[in-house]
Amino acid sequence: MSTYRVVVTDQVFPTVDIEREMLAEIDAELVVASGGREEVLTVAQDADALLNTYLPIDADFVSSLKRCQVVARYGIGVDNIDLEAAASADIAVTNVPDYSVEEVAAHTLTLLLALLRRLPEGVETVRAGEWNIGRTRPIRRLSEVTVGLVGFGRIAQRLARSLPPLGVRCVVFDPFLSDQARATADEHVSFVDGLEELLSSVDAVSLHCPLTPETRGLIGREQLERMPSHAVLVNTSRGPLVDLDALIFALKSGTLRGAGLDVVDPEPPEDTGRLMVPGMLVTPHMAFYSEEALQESQLKATTQVINTLTGRPLDYRVN
Incomplete structure (x- = not known):
């Protein structure tokens, strides 16, 4: 059994090989959730960390998380996450403000x-x-x-x-x-x-x-x-x-x-x-996109998860 459990709430990348390889170094299992909000929450409630793109994480979602330490968003904006609820639950929220x-x-x-x-x-x-x-x-x-x-x-x-x-x-x-x-x-x-x-x-x-x-x-x-x-x-x-x-x-x-x-x-x-x-x-919300930008986003978001779980300082905490 792995030491940590990290859940991707909504997978939008071609692969999550970058995340899986990085997290394996700290003995963290990576799970990619699927389905709607309730299906994701069922998978995520016992996670130590979440990697998030678009799925809304509101106060009710936060309150259902039993041991989550960090929600690391792949993008720049964090308007889909209730920052106050996360802070009240002692859950760090990070973004990647410089990737694209x-x-x-x-x-x-x-x-x-x-x-x-x-x-x-x-x-x-x-x-x-x-x-x-x-x-x-x-x-x-x-x-x-x-x-x-x-x-x-x-x-x-x-x-x-x-x-x-x-x-x-x-x-x-x-x-x-x-x-x-x-x-x-x-x-x-x-x-x-x-x-x-x-x-x-x-x-x-x-x-x-x-x-x-x-x-x-x-x-x-x-x-x-x-x-x-x-x-x-x-x-x-x-x-x-x-x-x-x-x-x-x-x-x-x-x-x-x-x-x-x-x-x-x-x-x-x-x-x-x-x-x-x-x-x-x-254009269809593509301004952020290049292959290099996607990889940078995956690497930096995953680094915030690793830093949190191993007690290191965070680079991009927003709450």
Whole structure:
């Protein structure tokens, strides 16, 4: 019988060979759960640690865990885990905040450039059997464009470094940013003190916020109406940051020119057809993905489990 029991609550990776090999070194058995919440809980209730991706772990789930010491989430956000309930039960919660920074920044830049250069309209022109630039007008030179970043964490900072070489100006709104972080930011980045000020003064907005009660619905009809009608919105963070109905209305009514989404609310969308509106570019929550990023996530999340079970310090505790 193994010394420890570690349960994967929802398996999304091609294999869990990385986890199994690492955990074997501390005599830990790895069990991959399947089924719905109740089936997973039956398997997980006697676990010493959980590895988690999307499965919600609420207060009732936490209270059913008999000896769990840590819930290690493979991703960055932890909005699917009740952090207070876990802390009250003396269960550490960890994430991997730095595993896909390069990938998400690159994906965000791709969406931004595609919208600013009006690639969706260009592709539709050719599909319609036409060969002219009528549908793509107007396009502005990138050196005349300002991009606004809402939130300035690791991903946004990496994205911001990629904009000046293209001639793009960058404006940031982040009410939680320290004075030191502002002082050490790239010289090409400027800061504003209000979301409304940013929305009304830029050609593109990119969201880089965690999902919290305060940020849910951060971009709704009122905020979209503040943006210039030629502007575009990109969201590669969390779907509920944006009121999807308000966004679709803004695109259809011409209040907003374009939007690039890698995340929506809910996921998966109940009706993908409603996302196929002019000006909307949607990808299936893939910004985080590269083979290297997946392996890094598996390695780092499993390391947090091992550190907890062997009494070592944690790298990424969030509660």
